[in-house]
Amino acid sequence: MLTLDETDRRIVAALDRDPRATVLWIARELGLARGTVHARLERLASADVLAPHSVRVRPAALGHPMRAFVTAEVDQAEFDGMIADMRQIPQVVEVAGTSGDSDLMVEIVARDADHVYDVTQQITRCRGVRRTSTRIVLRDLVARRLDQLVLPG
Template sequence: MATSIDATDRRILLALDEDPRMPVALLAQRLGLARGTVHARLERMKTGELLRPHSTRIRPQALGRIVAASVRAELDQHLITEAIEALKSIPEVLECFAPAGDDDLLLRVVATTPDDLYRVSEEIRLCPGIVRTSTSLFLREVIPYRVSGLLGSQSNG
């Protein structure tokens, strides 16, 4: 379900996307807002599940992007720079990796509906340099993004 955000919320979230560790006081100063306003809005966003737990990163589901998928792409290697630049212009592309193996690029994308996912997949396929794509829908998140296990498994020696 999409959460309603206004222009002020959007400005706060965009600033935090650039620097997720920005202190509330600096964020308020940079945006020309009262510190109390920024603090109250961040608290509302956290309790309203707009933000990921213990994070300043927004949850795509809170913006109505309830469909998530991975898209594998095969490239014309001569046009990799053009392909990546075109992919950056698609807002639904959240991440892009260059993996080892048969795929040239692996993307994590979001959409509002399965039909919207088709549209996003087509935008990706039509980017310069992309020869072929394959899309896999994520049915359910079973282990959310985490690094705590990595931190606990490090030895001090």
């Protein structure tokens, strides 16, 4: 994984303030050469540092106002097939391997509570899933944020 230097961090912070910022605007705003900004952005993109723009879209704007976290215990022998199956469920937005009582933490989005139920049923039908437990998000109290890490004060 690429470690960001101070110039990279300043560029990322500028993009965080205005995701539509042009290379020229960033260069002027930060007092950098346009070629420098362009090269840095290319390097950040190729190193998979910048997430796709679709990650910034709120699921509610796409008709999925509910979120839930599903923990799952899985048969490790079926792991690759299970991940392939989960990728086929559009409402599964993230899957993380975890330590502790369960093997996976699956974030899902849904239209309503009935849809949460339907999506969790699809998850239980994935190869290798033994058991699941679902927690519906009632309210975001501290939204996902990284800006405080980009330019630490």
